[in-house]
Amino acid sequence: MVGKHSKVKKNKPLLGNHQKCWIWGRNAVRETLSAGFWTIWELFLSDRLPAEELEELEACATKHSVPVVITSDKTLTQKCRAGDHQGMIAKMAPFPYADPEQIRQQTTGTPLYLILDRVQDPYNFGAIIRSAEILGTDAIFLGEQEQCDVTSLVCRTSAGAVNHVPLAQVPNLVAFCQQLKSEKINVLGTAMQAEETLVDYSFTHPTALIVGNEGTGLHPDLLAACSHLIRIPQQGQTESLNVAVSAGILLYEASRQRGFQ
Known part of the structure; x- marks a missing residue:
């Protein structure tokens, strides 16, 4: 008392x-x-x-x-x-997440967004942010449920990149993807069974790329909300790539197609 x-x-x-x-x-x-x-x-x-x-x-x-x-x-x-x-x-202080609507209003030209579906490992999260910032991603959008927050470990793994690329939380990723599609932004998901590879897709279009949970991949509702599905060609015996590695490969291809030198 x-x-x-x-x-x-x-x-x-x-x-x-x-x-x-x-x-x-x-x-x-x-x-x-x-x-x-x-x-x-x-x-x-x-x-x-x-x-x-x-x-x-x-x-x-x-x-x-x-x-x-x-x-x-x-x-x-x-x-x-x-x-x-x-x-x-x-x-x-608490991390200053950006406002999703403000990001979209301020993005000019042909946007390249990254959407994270339940990425839970802080090392993966930080590595994805670092790649996204280096490779010219306009913003990263996160779900509010089952998603790793920006912590000290995420900041350190990103080498401070959390300060240079906007990160925004959205309450419903499926509804957000539907909204992006209504604005003529392609929502791009990855699936092993997809016919198109990452080099077949034209990243010169307005694009929101989704990467999924480390263990379960994209949620089925988000997979259904995608306007395009692509795959990363693989030759080895391992079942799938680490989510941070996958994100880096996809974002590099996007940057390459957009004239990254």
């Missing part, structure tokens, strides 16, 4: 509990800090970092109004509960 003279401390909302509210590692922290997109509540830097690097990071933090604490490696490890922080950790 709080006494009437006690002060209740109101904490700012965080990304999550324990490790989830922290990101760490040189690439993830530096990209997130310099982008100024995802709010950092506090930046903690090791006192063993080179003086020039500390000065550079502090200047960038000041630019974005981020408080900086210089402390020991031991303190950083205790806070993020990980030893691979490379002398940089950041306490994060």
Whole structure:
């Protein structure tokens, strides 16, 4: 029970509990800090970092109004509960998902969207985001159910790419796909039984590419909502490709057809 003279401390909302509210590692922290997109509540830097690097990071933090604490490696490890922080950790606000309608209104030219159906492994999710950002995807749309959220592990696996490609949550992926089709955007799914291969499809058309769950693939309702189905040709004995690898192959083909050099 709080006494009437006690002060209740109101904490700012965080990304999550324990490790989830922290990101760490040189690439993830530096990209997130310099982008100024995802709010950092506090930046903690090791006192063993080179003086020039500390000065550079502090200047960038000041630019974005981020408080900086210089402390020991031991303190950083205790806070993020990980030893691979490379002398940089950041306490994060909840991830700022984009508005789906705003993304679609602001997308110009021939859009290339990526839709994720229940991707649950943070390593896969982060790797997909990294590939999508590098290969020119306009935005990534996620379902709200059974989908991995943007966590510190996702951010680190993406090497900070979460700051550079819009990510939006939608309540109903099937309804969203139907809406895209009504706007003349091809909804493209993958299936082993598809007649077309990825090189047969013209990615120069407005396209929303769907990749599915690691274990079960695309949900049957989403598969039925696709306007086109393609497959990635395979020669080996393994039943299927990892979802992050599949997404990378498909997005590379899209970029190649769109003039990626």
